[in-house]
Amino acid sequence: MKTQSTGRSFTSNNGQIVSSLFPQEFLDAIKVLSPHPIFKVPVRNGNMITSGEPKRCYWNSNIMMQTFGGDVVYGFIVDPAVTDRQKGSVYLLGHGCWLNPEGELVDVSPREDKTITHRYFLPVDRKLVLNGVATEQIKNYLYVQKVDSIMFDMSIKASHHTD
Secondary structure, three states, X not given: OEEXXXXXXXXXXXXXXXXXXXXXXXXXXXXXXXXXXXXXXXXXXXXXXXXXXXXXXXXXXXXXXXXXXXXXXXXXXXEEOOOHHHOOOEEEEEEEEEEOOOOEEEEOOOOOOOOOOEEEEEEOOOOOOEOOOOEOOOOOEEEOOOHHHHHHHHHHHHHHHHO
């Protein structure tokens, strides 16, 4: 399946648009961030020529574009919370994927956990500045389903500051 906005068109492998996996309330809320659907994007794990280093998604995607062609698509990893206290909440984490020359989105930034074979990805129509002087990033968000989720997330963040 293809999606297009501001002159850019891309597909997900096997046409896997997965927006229907998420609540409509969440999909309505994220329309302010992106007009695109949520894609299931394959992750390149292992020592492949087109896979990069973990936690360097913006740079990895840019290196693939410069080396093999295609483009970089910035957006968000869409990561549903899995704990009972956060049920229904969704993390939106700034991320970059490679749009290969065939027009398919590929995540070239493996996780340390090599069993992860895909990520959910929400593209945005934005380019970042990455050079020796400036490195822009996309801000992370937490979509919360209930007030308890906010308190739980804040307690986790606070505990990191006390270490």
